Each structure stands twice: as structure tokens, then as C-alpha cells.
Amino acid sequence: MIDLYYWTTPNGHKAAIMLEELQLEYNIHTINISEGEQFSKVFSLISPNQRIPAIVDNSPINSTKSIKIFESGAILQYLAEKTGKLIGSTIEDKYKVIQWLTWQVAGLGPMAGQNHHFSHYASEEIPYAIKRYQNETSRLYSVMDHQLSSNEYLAGNFYSIADIACFPWVRIHEYQKQDISKFKHLERWLLAVSERPATIKALEIAKKINTKPTVNEKASSFLFNQNKITTKQQSNKAKSNYHDQIV
CATH class of the missing domain: 3.40.30.10 (Glutaredoxin)
Structure with a gap:
């Protein structure tokens, strides 16, 4: 247990x-x-x-x-x-997964988190910070979108912990002031993960x-x-x- x-x-x-x-x-x-x-x-x-x-x-x-x-x-x-x-069946696949997992915990999570903070919670409005983190979130979405243009999932054509790590952050794209329709491959991926029974x-x-x-x-x-x-x-x-x- x-x-x-x-x-x-x-x-x-x-x-x-x-x-x-x-x-x-x-x-x-x-x-x-x-x-x-x-x-x-x-x-x-x-x-x-x-x-x-x-x-x-x-x-x-x-x-x-x-x-x-x-x-x-x-x-x-x-x-x-x-x-x-959910971590790959070969050493090569495993480290593809770990790279994208590390990318999420070091990049997507912190940057989207700062996006949330300055866009919604900061005690004072700081336009530079708002723009900075919304733009960086957009850049990171673009990185995922490019990866997903030739792969079903982030680490390849198999579902993994890399997808699980990223999904909860991308599902609240509107909160991050992101237009998901501009990221067609990411949008497809988001729907696929959201429909999984788990x-x-x-x-x-x-x-x-x-x-x-x-x-x-x-x-x-x-x-x-x-x-x-x-x-x-x-x-x-x-x-x-x-x-x-x-x-």
C-alpha cells in the first residue's frame, strides 16, 4: 500500500x-x-x-x-x-523519458508557475514579469508542439511519465493565457491524454x-x-x- x-x-x-x-x-x-x-x-x-x-x-x-x-x-x-x-523498454527510451521529465520539472513547471503567480496572484501588477513568463510558457509549448509533430507522445511513440508530468500543466493553458489552438500537435496530445481512463x-x-x-x-x-x-x-x-x- x-x-x-x-x-x-x-x-x-x-x-x-x-x-x-x-x-x-x-x-x-x-x-x-x-x-x-x-x-x-x-x-x-x-x-x-x-x-x-x-x-x-x-x-x-x-x-x-x-x-x-x-x-x-x-x-x-x-x-x-x-x-x-511508463519509462521505456530500452536504455535509450528510458533516457528519452528522463530528459523530458527533467525538462518539465526544471522548465515547464517553474515557468508556468511564475506565469500563474504574476498573472493572477501578485500583490502588484508587473507588466514586464507578466509578459516575460507568458512568453516563456508559449516558447515551452512550442518546444512540445515541435516534438509532438513527429512523435505520438513526448518521449516517442509510447506513453510515459514524461506525458504524465506535463499534462496537468498544459490542461490549464487558458489560465496561462495560452491559445492551445496555435499548437496543433500539442492540442492533439492534450486531448489524447485527457481521455485516458486513469x-x-x-x-x-x-x-x-x-x-x-x-x-x-x-x-x-x-x-x-x-x-x-x-x-x-x-x-x-x-x-x-x-x-x-x-x-
Whole structure:
């Protein structure tokens, strides 16, 4: 059994979709990042960066001890290697997948995330930053579109964790001020991934967990105004009943 520590964000969706694709048994422990639950001392032991998602695999291969994994890219790679699925069947294919997975966690995710922040959440409007990150998101979409012009999926003609990593970010293209119709191959790919049974199920679960915006006025202090001091203060304010929930 795998314990998934999760909230309904693009990075959270990656882990849920992956677990559904693999049809592994898992329990969801919600980490409401709008309420600061990510700063609890117990969760911090699982995810030192105090971000979701994270997993605890209670039945790892060749070990009697549970394994804790944080960071969405590492979770996807771990589960793919554990099961031998969605990572390619040859060493060449594997590293095609890993390259695109790394591309997502180092590029698409951070740039789209900054796009979200400056376009929707920043306390002041900064036109340069808005334009900068919307343009960079567009450039990254173009990179995917070019790759998909000659490949069914990002790493080739097989579905992989690279596609799972990118999908939750591209599905909210309107939020990033991107016209998906300008990226015909990416649009085709997006539809194909969105119609996979595992994708549909994971997103249906997400709707049952949270129907409210992740970011509101209260949540902004938890999500955007952190430093060493505020993180420690937020940790001290984490709900004690939440500690009991995940111990």
C-alpha cells in the first residue's frame, strides 16, 4: 500500500494520475496547502521542502522498510522503476523519458508557475514579469508542439511519465493565457491524454476533494510570503488534529 500526500495542484495531479495508471493500491492523505497543513512537523519529515506531493511506499521492492519520496518528478521515476512501466523498454527510451521529465520539472513547471503567480496572484501588477513568463510558457509549448509533430507522445511513440508530468500543466493553458489552438500537435496530445481512463479517474477524485480555489487571501501568506522565520511560525500553527491524522 502506498500513502499519497496530496492536494489538487498540477504537481499533485501527477502522482494521482500515475498511481491510477499503474493501478496500485493507495491511500490519499489530503494536505490542504491553503490552510498551511504542509508546514506540519509530521509532514515535514516526509517532505522536507514542505511541498506536495509526497508518497510513502510501505511495500518497496527488496526492502522491509517503508520508503519516503518527495518531489513529483522523483515520485514518477520511482514508481515507474518499481513497476517497470511508463519509462521505456530500452536504455535509450528510458533516457528519452528522463530528459523530458527533467525538462518539465526544471522548465515547464517553474515557468508556468511564475506565469500563474504574476498573472493572477501578485500583490502588484508587473507588466514586464507578466509578459516575460507568458512568453516563456508559449516558447515551452512550442518546444512540445515541435516534438509532438513527429512523435505520438513526448518521449516517442509510447506513453510515459514524461506525458504524465506535463499534462496537468498544459490542461490549464487558458489560465496561462495560452491559445492551445496555435499548437496543433500539442492540442492533439492534450486531448489524447485527457481521455485516458486513469486521467479521468484521478481528476474526478480531485473534484471530490476540493472544489475551491487553492489560492485565496488567507492562503497567499502560506504560499507566497515564506522565509525561514515565517515557515517556522507556520509550522507551529499547523493543526494538532492534522498531526493525529497522518501519524
